[in-house]
Amino acid sequence: MGTPRKAGADAGRDTPNGRRVHTGTVDARRARHPSPARTGQAGDTFHPAPDQPHTSGEDPREILLRSRKFYYAPGACSIGIHVVLEELGKPYEGVAVNLREGAQFQPTFTAVNPKSKVPVLVRDDGQVQTEYPAIAYWLARTNPYSNLLPDNLDLQARVLELIDYCVATIHMQGFSRLFRASNFTPNPADEDAVKARGKEIVQKGFATLDKALQGKEYAVGPYSIADSALFYVEFWASRLGITLPPACAAHLERMKARPAVQRVLQQEGLA
Numbered sequence: 001m002g003t004p005r006k007a008g009a010d011a012g013r014d015t016p017n018g019r020r021v022h023t024g025t026v027d028a029r030r031a032r033h034p035s036p037a038r039t040g041q042a043g044d045t046f047h048p049a050p051d052q053p054h055t056s057g058e059d060p061r062e063i064l065l066r067s068r069k070f071y072y073a074p075g076a077c078s079i080g081i082h083v084v085l086e087e088l089g090k091p092y093e094g095v096a097v098n099l100r101e102g103a104q105f106q107p108t109f110t111a112v113n114p115k116s117k118v119p120v121l122v123r124d125d126g127q128v129q130t131e132y133p134a135i136a137y138w139l140a141r142t143n144p145y146s147n148l149l150p151d152n153l154d155l156q157a158r159v160l161e162l163i164d165y166c167v168a169t170i171h172m173q174g175f176s177r178l179f180r181a182s183n184f185t186p187n188p189a190d191e192d193a194v195k196a197r198g199k200e201i202v203q204k205g206f207a208t209l210d211k212a213l214q215g216k217e218y219a220v221g222p223y224s225i226a227d228s229a230l231f232y233v234e235f236w237a238s239r240l241g242i243t244l245p246p247a248c249a250a251h252l253e254r255m256k257a258r259p260a261v262q263r264v265l266q267q268e269g270l271a
């Protein structure tokens, strides 16, 4: 997945104290996404969040270097983490990775994530976090005010169960066959059969989740990190023309009505 984007040259700019700040690489495009809710504007300007006062006298661009970085590909599964970040409303720097042009295999990216995959979150403390379940869980737990993970243990277990089903089954076993059939067979003549099997897995997945969604506004009841996982697979289904069963279709519409999701769709050029 991912919209091809022309990469910029490996450009940089000098900070007042002489350090160089990369503003683009041969394989990635960066866009800062400060939360409009917290900063009053979207766009290319970084503002420290109100709860992170900028009192050190440092140039704000230096602080940007230490802020969290989010590697994503427009329209890829990273859109789920993109939604979580926008729901949190804290500043982060978005770095678009052009999967179609193979940017995930370039040293500038593999130095960050040797798995050659998005999403990747480089945390404020510099640690690298990968995989939707781990990134989403870490973000939810480190921002408890955000209510992205219910306190109730049974509901937490339901959240993890649903995320695993979306990521490990519907995405990795289903959509992966549709997007990358050649990864599942050495014989090009078999690729249509691989895709058909992928579609079956996806449809069974949504039929199962449709039952689980009955009577609920969100995946487990209260809104959580399960909803952004479900959103990304539902979004893919809608883009591929796979009909969603009614409760999943309603869930997708509910998600698309959320301001955080609308900002993400704008930022990824998918609105």
Ligand SMILES: N[C@@H](CCC(=O)N[C@@H](CS)C(=O)NCC(=O)O)C(=O)O
Pocket (backbone or CB within 6 Å): 001, 076, 077, 078, 099, 104, 116, 117, 118, 119, 130, 131, 132, 133, 167
């Ligand atoms: N299990 C991973 C899935 C990550 C993944 O498969 N990402 C895809 C994009 S949807 C990717 O980066 N693929 C690299 C490629 O296509 O070469 C997660 O939960 O984050």
